[in-house]
Amino acid sequence: MANPVNLTEGDLNLAASITVNLGFLARNFYDSKTIEVVSAFADFYNSTPNATDSEILTFSGARPRDLDLLLTMLGQREILRDSIFWLDAVAEYLPRTPGTGHILVPVFTVFTILTTVVLGLRLWSRQTIAGGVRGYDWIMVFGYFMTLIYGSSALYHAVNINTASQFWDYSWNEIALQQMFYIILDILYPITALIIKASLLLFYYTLSPARYLKWSVWATFGFTFATAITAVLYSIFKCHPVNYWSEWYTSTCDSNQTIPYLVTGSLMILSDVIIWVLPLPMVMKLQLYRRERIAAIFTFSLGIFACIASIFRLKAVHKYFLTSAGTGKTPIINTWTIVELNLAIICASAPALRALCIKHAPKLLSYGSGNSSDNNSNSDSSMHNERARKNTRSVHGRIIVHHDQIRPSDLASLRSGISRTGSGWSDVEKSVQYSSTSRLGSPV
Template identity: 65%
Template sequence: MSNTTQSLTNDQLDMVAAVCINLSFLARKFWDSKTLDVVHAFSQFYLEYPNATDQQIIGFSGARLSDLDILRSFLGGSDEIRDSVDWVSSPDVSPYLPRTPGTGHILVPIFWVFTILTTTVLGLRLWSRQSIAGGIRTYDWIMVLGYVMTLAHGSTALYHAININTSSQFWDYSWNQIALQQAMYMALDVLYPFAALVIKCSLLLFYYNLSTSPARYLKITIWATFAFATATAIAAAGYSLFKCTPVAFWTEWFNSVCDSHQTIPYLATGSAMILADLIIWLMPVPLVMSLKLYRRERIAAVFTFSLGIL
């Protein structure tokens, strides 16, 4: 490999990240060490054993022979592994790797502002239901469940951003930290569609109970929207869960297979979820317009329902 300068290219940085990640998964004895430190440890090892055998590498790193064979096939042989290690550890590369701290702390005020706002609105809703509207209904409790799920998702995401995503570069993480990141990403991706679905269900049930005898078009629209939103949530969560084989792909890094076109499914399911939001937002408008209200009252009612777009 050619020497680098103090200004490393994006391709070179990608190569460093690939070497760090792949070598760290191989070295099971070093799963709690930063990936760059693992590369440096291998560099020292190769200084002592320039022609190290498989058994020596396995004894030093705790690697599985099957993983070592796969890594060697990726890189082209044992010499290429040693050359990659020497290149990353060289004084032309290692000292000049960028180290950018995580930015999760900027989410803290945003999280608390919206958590306080949401909690206040939900509290006022429950209070008004109990004191004015004759009691808390089923759809209110479903909304409470959606609030709890949303709070759990937001809290987990914030914890991940602050305490786990502490850097923007792979070489500043251990393999165990990388694995935990991937596990939490998956958990958040799976939880979010269902939290959103619960909130949608609360609104749909509320619309259904707006009158003792909902119009036929409203019944059909509510059930169709419920089916569409449910199918979308299941598809989004299912794809996030099964986009890789095995599901916990970070446990079998060299043998895992992941979908190489992940952008398209995420755009499709995300667009479908937004479409369901828009339908639910617009759904009560015809009903409100059909009510015998003064013009000012009708506009106020439409405006109130339109707040759901938030």
């Protein structure tokens, strides 16, 4: 049925306010939809037009102080009754749209499978190519499980709670559960993002002994940590008490939550950008062929996709705060959050996947098989230099060492193998020494 002409957006917001306040007041109806509570109150007032406070308390199960506070806010007892009659009369014209939580199911499923596979390949690459799983890898594993916790919580909210898009189609117990999940997800997001970023920064810290990089990593971590903690603390203490839904009338909340959320969200996006571009100047200084340099820059620049997802998430947060009559925007926020966190893990693992491709499927990256073996070498030394030949190749008379395939233990054999090819040692030694300390091509 079409909405009446006079049922404006302001009317819808007023309807939402009446249902929420009446829903909290009527403790005997906490499991009934708030619009059904309005109908029950309308019938009560029709049968008891001059109802006393005692009769209202008996019917609704309200606490005396809650009824007193509500009536004080309204100014007159007649306003409560008239508001109930008005909402009951227009109830059939209120929009009834289903929840949007179903969009979260395929997103969560696809990204969970994809991220699990990528993380597994990353750990395999680290163990078989880079000499073992490092501390920053385990931190990323922790971030992966935190991402699963966030996604599972958001999925439960989408499937079991977010069944409608307006407050009048929820019971008060469902509204209270929604508010609890909002706080949980608000806290989980910055913590999970901080863990993933900490893993990346720790990896950058081990890349090079350059002082500027280490100081940049520390400064970026301090900025990221401060932003995440600020977001967590604001989510927890934006209302007093924290579980404000249990004390609806006596609780106090920040009246303008849009600005803090947008500011902290923008700062988190800024930290994303800083983290993903931080290693690029160092990559530009590496003694690599143009194709190698472009591939390395592209690998580290994949994080831009996670930054784009962060921007869309912030846009969804802003849109949520512009809508006061319903709750349908929350699954959109959760969807973009899941995309952002999973993309961050996937993009951070790109160097490990690249190293894996170079070793096991070189044609995917246009790497040919090694041909740097020396025909004049004897049989005893050929076995000793087998790994050196696999990790080097001759191009126009020069030897190229793939930094993402080399191990520190290969240094001696490479020195021996390179010396017999007639190529100079100094240029290659720089590449091997860099690789042994920084493992640029190792999994992030």
